[in-house]
Amino acid sequence: MASEKDLNLEATELRLGLPGTSDESAKNQMSATPRSNKRALPEESMSSNATASKNCDQETTPHTKAQVVGWPPIRSYRKNNLQPKKSEAEPSGIYVKVSMDGAPYLRKIDLKVFKGYTELLKALEDMFKFKAGEYSEREGYNGSEFVPTYEDKYGDWMLVGDVPWEMFTNSCKKLRIMKGSEARGLGCVV
């Protein structure tokens, strides 16, 4: 007599959920309105160059959904001012402003989406169309007139890369891509 396993009943089993998913996750993916004709939610696009993070953010956990940018339509100051009831529903992120000497506009990035300095620098270079040069602990940034710096929570201006990454994300208040002589001055302070 063939066992259940041999017959592979699972493959022919009728159940709710996408093929390939188990019952657990299928239940969680069920929406409140089973008949609604929904498209997949658009991808999150908080930061323009964090493609790595885009893939990560598309995974939905059982408790929170992938957030759609700008939906529901609530102003950020309102979101920030509310005390969230559940901490997992709170959108977390370390947003800092980024300016570049000579550029007339500011950008904002989420430090949390980067895993380290390499990713951050690449994103900054893409965002502002510049090259940072080679970083070394002794000499700072070499080979470029642009130097990424940041203001820490004590109000001091530091070179990006001087402290361990975790320390940096915890203390960085804003970023500034300096140009020219000011940059050289900082680069020498080690």
Next chain:
Amino acid sequence: MRKKIMYSFPDEVLEHVFSFIQSDKDRNAVSVVCKSWCEIERWCRRKVFIGNCYAVSPRMVIKRFPEVRSIELKGKPHFADFNLVPDGWGGYVLPWIVEMAGAYPWLEEIRLKRMVVTDESLELIAKSFKNFKVLVLFSCEGFSTDGLAAIAAGCKNLRELDLRESEVDDLSGHWLRHFPETCTSLLSLNISCLGSDEVSVSALERLVGRCPNLKSLRLNRGVTVDKIANILHRAPQLVDFGTGSYSAELRPDVLLNLAGAFSCCKELKSLSGFWDVVPAYLPALYSVCSRLTSLNLSYATIQNPEIIKLVSNCPNLQRLLVLDYIEDSGLEALASSCKDLQELRVFPSDPFGAEPHVSLTEQGLVAVSLGCPKLQSVLYFCRRMTNAALVTIAQNSPNFTRFRLCIIEPKTADYLTLEPLDVGFGAIVEHCKDLRRLSLSGLLTDRVFEYIGTYAKKLEMLSVAFAGDSDLGLHHVLSGCESLRKLEIRDCPFGDKALLANAAKLETMRSLWMSSCTVSFGACKLIGLKMPRLNVEVIDETEPPDSRPESCPVEKLYIYRSVSGPRFDMPPFVWTMDEERKVMH
């Protein structure tokens, strides 16, 4: 007897007559009667409203209206409020201030909305306008308390400083000290957007104490409830008051003082603030409740029965902003207590939660529409809706001028019939003949747009998200809504056909925003080419739109009419489809 033909009144007489004409619409009408009226009118126009700062250049405004005293400018499109417009897009006020500094030395009022304001701009304002009186920065950003210090110190006759909902780099609470001891002219001060960092309360008290005409004062979250009594005692004439953080360690003497201070404010009609509310301090407000016409509890995380108790004591309430903690039961209480209610806004306390944790449904809104005959303006966040409820609401409230419904989960159908909500919204536009502003949500097909195009003849602003099936939807709106000025759309399957067929309509509107739709780059170029009086801007943060085939849809599109051509301050991720400049930024 020969008939004498009267050519015209002398200029001075006409100017005097025109001085009674205040509204922009009427002034504009006057200016097109004939050349001489246009000429006289432009010299005596004192107030200019520019709904899109890129629709006209500062020089053009100054050339036409040389004696302006008051200017209002709006910058970024509305969807910037929800982070859909990338940082750095534009909306800089500095070029305007620079030009006006030279041309309008007697400028008294500047009102800005969604613009980037730098400390440099604020310093220039303080320096350039000797009789400067009113500064309103609504949802602006880019400046710090240093800039505010310059305004405080430099504007000797300042009457109004209103920073509502702006993002301020809060460097130091000491900027308030820069108001000189001689400053006694303040009528209105709104610093509610400033951070939780300490604002100099002693400086605030002194300032409030020496401004006897102060009618409106809105504090920031850094001011705790125990500080309020002293401030209120110094300003019993206040009409509008925004508390700071309505919390502190509960002490009976603080409560008593607070109640006493509130009871001295016989003119108080409007309250707001209430961050971090400690419910035990709410009774201090009871003496004021009977006079209140406006109450903003949208930051107050209080629940029922406190909310119901408060609201039931305010029979004269005309305007209520509240969180969904009020629930259907609270809205029913509101409907029976506040018969003068005109405006209701219910915000979600947990917008990103997957499950509702409050019992706020379509029933609450139905109750209010039934009980409050003067209801005109609604903003309502909820998680479920039915066509039947919307039809009832529409029939109960034919006077709606603004109706914004946000069902939190996109594409949510009628939860009873599982049908789209086309019929419900159709009823709204059919019954509410004076509707000027509408925001849609829920599961919607092209049908709803057919209703809107057919009935919403006075509609000026429409916001659409995750709705419609095809270009037909967009076509209905663009071809049917005669009064449409602003249209903003996100995540809808609207593409080239409707846009190209109705391109001329866009010149009759202020602006069109479309993001995550299916408008192709080629269509954008075509509109830019054919319509020189439209600025067609394509926003793409990932790569230049011409690095892909022309048929590819653009990420975001912003089209607005302009008499000054494409702008020159575009960041790298914005491209203009301008005929002369080709595709460039």
